[in-house]
Amino acid sequence: MTEEVSRRLAITGxxxxxxxxxxxxxEAEKLGVTGWVRNRPDGSVEAVVQGSPQAVDAITRWxxxxxxxxxxxxxxxxxxxxxxxxxxxxxxxx
Numbered sequence: 001m002t003e004e005v006s007r008r009l010a011i012t013g014x015x016x017x018x019x020x021x022x023x024x025x026x027e028a029e030k031l032g033v034t035g036w037v038r039n040r041p042d043g044s045v046e047a048v049v050q051g052s053p054q055a056v057d058a059i060t061r062w063x064x065x066x067x068x069x070x071x072x073x074x075x076x077x078x079x080x081x082x083x084x085x086x087x088x089x090x091x092x093x094x
Contacts, residue, residue, distance in 0.1 A: 005056050006035070006080040009063050011045040013073035020045055021090045023067035024059070031055045034085035039093040046094070048080050 011020075021037045024047060028035065033055050037047040049059050066072045 003053065004050055004084075005053050006048065006050040006082050007056050007060065008078045008080040009045075009047040009049060009060065010076040010078075011047070011063055011066070011072060011074070012043075014069075014071035015045045015066060016043055018069040019067050020070050023070075024063065025088055025090055027062050028059055028088035031058050033059045034088050035082075036085065036089050036091045038091040041093060048082055048085075049088075050080075050082070050085055 016039050024037045028049065033049050033051040035048040035050045037045060040046050049056050060077055064072055064075050
């Protein structure tokens with residue numbers, strides 16, 4: 001069985017109202033990454049991503065640029081100790 005890693009991402013900049021969450025969900029699906037993404041009340045986006053080290057690195061790199069209309073200023077990545085996720089989902093603002 002392949003080692004899985006989990007990472008929590010805090011993404012700031014112009015990342016709400018630009019299709020960021022749906023774009024991240026689609027990219028995660030392509031990469032085989034599970035977890036979730038949601039908007040935060042402060043205008044940022046938060047995500048927990050889980051998968052192979054290579055896939056988690058790839059989605060983290062994607063998060064630094066985001067979809068076309070996003071203007072990502074910063075992505076902070078933290079180790080996450082979480083349960084296993086069956087898929088990748090958009091969650092309500094939290």
